[in-house]
Amino acid sequence: MQFLEASREQGIVTVTLSRGKVNALNESVIDEMTACIRDLAVDPAVRAVILTGQGKFFTYGFDIPEFLEYGKEDFLRYLTKFTNFYGALFLYPKPVVAALNGHTMAGGCMIAIACDYRIMVTGKARISLNEINFGSSLFAGSVEIMKMWLGQKNAEIAVYTGALYSAEEALGLGLIHEVAAEEDLVPRARRIAEEFAAKDGAAFGSIKKLLRGPLAERIRERERASLLEFVDIWYSEKTWNLLKEKQIRS
């Protein structure tokens, strides 16, 4: 693995995203994450997973400069992989705790909300589904999962404004479960993972399927169509120009 580090302690595996300064997501990262969680799913010694990032970002989201080089077809292939990845995470048979060590933006937020429990570092870090602010749409699954956690009212506000929420604000909205000081993030994530891991694995997996299976089915029915519309808007002149500006500024 080039962009992931995995460490294991007593059945709990911590997977750390490590790609440059902002852990931007590209196709290789998603390929690696997909393979990584697939392997951990079938490893009977693994009882829970912690997902985190190195540095000041959980992840900035998609690596926009890189994707501006992609044609429509290639980008659609990437998006399919990306939404399959968060779909697999959403129904993952083992507990997944997201330790949000820093900014959790756009596609990064989508990954975070597919997990079972989110602890976010207090301070300057922000979490946001901010796609609307560069003229981009969202995916059916990401919208459904936002609604699932926040309820319709707060979810609408979050995705229509593209607001950048602090950990405390995110907690108030129901977007995360817990706020932690920087030094407490890893121990708290570990403690929560241990609590999940202490439950009977078969019962946990069965109950998780009951809790999320019906929504996952409804997402599957709509995800593909939403990707096609997302791509159309992404490559529209107006949005394309906003993306290029964003690239220059960032």
Added chain:
Amino acid sequence: MQFLEASREQGIVTVTLSRGKVNALNESVIDEMTACIRDLAVDPAVRAVILTGQGKFFTYGFDIPEFLEYGKEDFLRYLTKFTNFYGALFLYPKPVVAALNGHTMAGGCMIAIACDYRIMVTGKARISLNEINFGSSLFAGSVEIMKMWLGQKNAEIAVYTGALYSAEEALGLGLIHEVAAEEDLVPRARRIAEEFAAKDGAAFGSIKKLLRGPLAERIRERERASLLEFVDIWYSEKTWNLLKEKQIRS
């Protein structure tokens, strides 16, 4: 237009319901509102809509004295138009802000909750889905949209009690987004409409479809059957007598 006034300022259109003292809804009003929003939808210069009423009522709801003259078939035709109207509003491709200037009752509440954002005037004004208190049922769509905003628990309380909520209470329940003093209502509605209008229109429309499309589909599957049952109960002896009493008292 006989019962609507529309004014436009910098891409934001304010539509004001103006029918007598209580802005009661009848078939002509619904026909006009339907045509009005259909025209605004295709006008590229319109970026957001504000819906409000003149006087002390947003609207009292259905014009019951007038509908007591209707036969079942005609009433069903009206109800079909009415639910089609709130359905169109619910999926409207542009932002719609409801500036609730006064009492927002029954059918008026149904129109309000189909909008994207509700600001309600503080003071004596009340908002309510109070149909149960004159022995009437509701429509599938109105119930689903109430549940969408309030969650099941508060929605059940609201529709079972038919309680009349102040703006402050409605805010606490999640039924509205914001409370405003009378003099602040119009400027606040305008400010919110401007914030919506500043977003990319294509992205907004696409995200709104993701947020509401699945529920709209489920509503469509059930709306017709709910109208038939609504009509049966409306014309039952017991409810009919309550409606006539209500007419006399109001």
Added chain:
Amino acid sequence: MQFLEASREQGIVTVTLSRGKVNALNESVIDEMTACIRDLAVDPAVRAVILTGQGKFFTYGFDIPEFLEYGKEDFLRYLTKFTNFYGALFLYPKPVVAALNGHTMAGGCMIAIACDYRIMVTGKARISLNEINFGSSLFAGSVEIMKMWLGQKNAEIAVYTGALYSAEEALGLGLIHEVAAEEDLVPRARRIAEEFAAKDGAAFGSIKKLLRGPLAERIRERERASLLEFVDIWYSEKTWNLLKEKQIRS
């Protein structure tokens, strides 16, 4: 009726579960409750039902010692009856108030959440869907109804931790509607039942079907499959041993 007592006052029937110290549920209890509510549904003089228990328990849930004597097929037959019972309660055409007089555990919690309104006694009583703590799964319906009341986030916490909630905590989560001191429980339940009963019965029944019918349909599509998986896990070696331990300790 061997395990139920029913008393009637002015159209409101109080059904009291009376089986030993903890009102444990077995097949006879469920048969009796099913027959009882079926009879009350068609009795035009009955306008509302109060469900409560005698002693310090609403109910402990399933009578595990008794079910450890059951083979898979018999247990599946019982579970089918049980889930049919809470399904009937969920869509009951008349109002049902649960007066939770004491501990409301596991299967008892499932019955409680199928009612329209829950008042819980303050003090030592706890309410919980604690199945995961003896390695058991849940049923599709019970999970869906928990999500309906608590929202996804709190529902996930409740069923993953199996936490025992006090009345005050349950109120905060949205799991109950009201807390009452022991001496106030019966009068408050009666008052609430009277308020429901004062509404037009046809309108109430119609609105309740609109509020709950769509979810009931989705539950029906999944309930059977969830029972089969529940049984598989129940009879797994690990869970079976936990159930036997639980029996010895309790």
